[in-house]
Amino acid sequence: MAGSGGSLSRSGLRGREVELDELRTLIASVPHTGSGALALVQGEAGIGKTTLLAEAVARACEAGFSVGLGKADELHHIVPLSSLAACVLHGDQPLLSGDAFADLARHHDQRIWLVERLAEAIEARADSVPVLIALDDVHWADQLSRFALKQLPARLRTSPVLWILTARQEPAGPAEEIVAAATEELPTVTVPLGPLSGAAIGQLAGDTLGAAADERVRDLLDGAGGNPFLAVEMLTGLRNDGASAEPVPSGLVLGVRARLRSLGPETLRFLRLGAVLGRRFGFHDAALLCGQPSTTLIPALEEAVRAGILDDDGDQLVFRHDLLRQAVYVDIPPSARKVLHREAADHLVSAGHRPIDAVSHILRGAQPGDEEAVTLLRRAADDVLPVTPGLAADLMTRALELVPPARPQGFVVGEQAIVCLTRAGRNREALSTGDRLLARRPPMEVFSRLQAALGGTLWNMDLADELRRRTETALAVGGAAPEVGARLAALRALALSRGHDLDAAREAGETALRAAITVGDRNAHVLALFGLGEIALNAGENAIALERFTALSAVDPAYSPEEIVAYQHMDDFNTGERLLLQAADNAGSFRQAMLLWAQAQQHLGLGRLDDAEADFVTMERLEDDVQIPVQQVNARVIRSRIALLRGDRDAARQHLAAAQKRLAAKPNPGNTAAVRFLEAVIAEDDGDIGLAVDKIRQVQEEGPFMRWRLLRTWVDSAIRTALSGADRQLAEDLAAQAEAHAERNPAVPTATGIAAQALGLVKNDLAMLERATALLGTSPRPLVRAAAHADLGQALLAAGRKPQAVAALTRAHATLAESGAHAAAARVQQVLDGAQAGGHRAATKQRPVQGWEALTASEKKVARLIAEGHTNRSAADFLVVSPHTVNTHLTSVFRKLSVNSRVQLANVVVALRDH
Incomplete structure (x- = not known):
């Protein structure tokens, strides 16, 4: 705020005493509570945001904070993480060393992983001293820094970390997005800075001129509109040039031209x-x-x-x-600015700067036909694509605009633009870009390349039929380079995986795989293996799917989650656990949300409902963060069923509504089948058996190939609904499906056991139900075993074999209760009560909603570890889960215990231990 005069650290705060007190209170609260907080200082340029921030930083330093201070820059807002870099690299004790940050930036390949590593560095420092992260001019922050700032405050809410940001007032700008993301998670304060009062401006005048302002000066200062920076610049101009200082046109800094003239x-x-x-x-x-x-x-x-x-x-x-x-x-002059920006780009690159450092100048100075600018934009897009695909897409869109339509270079640039737009989740824009290029009737080889580039776009948009049509057209036209032909063949097989002729799809996939191996194209190899894995899953061939996904993860470790889930389908949860451990050690190499999906399926299969729920919640949040929804519909369907098992009917219906909403955005056959089945489950819970049966029939008729994926472990539930609705034909169809699935997977105890259970239910065959429980004895899935024992128990009761029935039902009840399926356990208990007729009743204890007993077993473990001083990372390592999952558990712990900090949590845990 100061001009060329001396320090204005005190006078620069004239009229800001109330705002400073608000920040001072926040600074004092963070070490006291041990939890996070966020403040946003807002106002127009020159209003005093930077000076107030500097004073807050000084107060925090005096209070013992470790401070990271940075400033976003208008011309550097393109460079990923450049804004936050200053915060973590500068200060007396930087949060990260320069080498550590460089390594982080060089090896990151996912935004979520990068943010987690930054969170761990900040959390580790906050473990011994409160931390202040202060960022000036956040409205100019780069995309990756903005992304991180929307995650980090909530992620670190349980640590003494204070965030102070300054920004100009912009409706729905980056600052508002950051505050909105944090508002429900931690205390947030917005400090608006308005124009200074006349008295405060008068005090500034006295500070600058060394004497009270006379009437002439006061009249001149009215032109500053209460803006302290403009006022000080005018006063400095007066002090330097006396009465000769002249006001300049509105919109320019008063006094600056006078100073420049000298x-x-x-x-x-x-x-x-x-x-x-x-x-x-x-x-x-x-x-x-x-x-x-x-x-x-x-x-x-x-x-x-x-x-x-x-x-x-x-x-x-x-x-x-x-x-x-x-x-x-x-x-x-504007025309000179463009030329200078263009020259600046060339000089920066020739001086050894990265292409991304020159991009801001390219965007301001390049003209159509500037091939060097296009090359720089393409290089910069390649550099930033792994962590800011949205920025890469913007750069490539601009590069494409700079290429004159008649030039062949446009096809090469357009292909890269399609890839970047697809990675950014902007699929419609990618398809539109591709179709515009195709409308120019490119050569056959280019035509094939563009169609191959659009393959991922069409797959993401669930347009399998269109993907098949386009790939077949491109292959029929011919002229494609061998590697492009291999990719097109693999994409065609992937599209066929969504059709009804899976034999033809499998043959196409095998052909594509051979072609990919022959030409040595990694992309084609990955696509072919992924397609073959999808085909095997849709055919219910679990062993073949495992073989394909194991080969796929060997080629590309990012597909390890698919391999893990394939092992789970084979009932091999031990290998699944081992692979999850390996993935946790190399988290940067995998897709974080999909890895959480695999971890959630592991917990679900092993009957750990609370842990599965936490993982599904975290997975959905991460998919929201990167704006690439993949498993959100399925996660909500499963969470709804978990809620019903627990007895939370309201939550079950909320999850159904969320699944239906997400289905509208991604209506592929799998999502459609999953939601229809959930609608059946909810309808039955509401007592509308007719509607429930109709929904299950829709699943069977509209997406038969999805049955193998959807009803692996839920077919018994569907059969009970069909029988309740007196639709025996539907029940028999479902049982035949289970039997066919068992024939495809004879080495999977869950598959063979459920097939016997399904047949026993349809035929009311007690011996078959007994066989089912025997087969499932080696299944690692407790909820599946419990359902079979419950069915057997009721059949034994009907046969008059009460002692054996009570034993089977008691076993089912114990398993369900241990898994947290309290409502399901209560239903079994009702049957037991009738069977025992006045005998001893095993209690089904419902978990309260508040207090220590409201915590799940995993939440209690997390609470104890955090109370002992563990960080999220060390607690995650100890529990062999993701730090994201620990954060989800910890947020739930805070809510259920009504605490706001780790210090308060530690006090609760100590008090419980003492009693």
């Missing part, structure tokens, strides 16, 4: 070129742009510093305020 021509030129480079720029870069040796510009630098326009921090030159830079920048 500077030499070389200094003015140096400042203008520096303003093109940004608020912070390197002296050497400015010299290159000036076209002069650095030594000849030292006098210009010294004069700019003396005039109060620039600061020299030893590493870079910095305009003292954004408005100062803008005042210098707007005096450059």
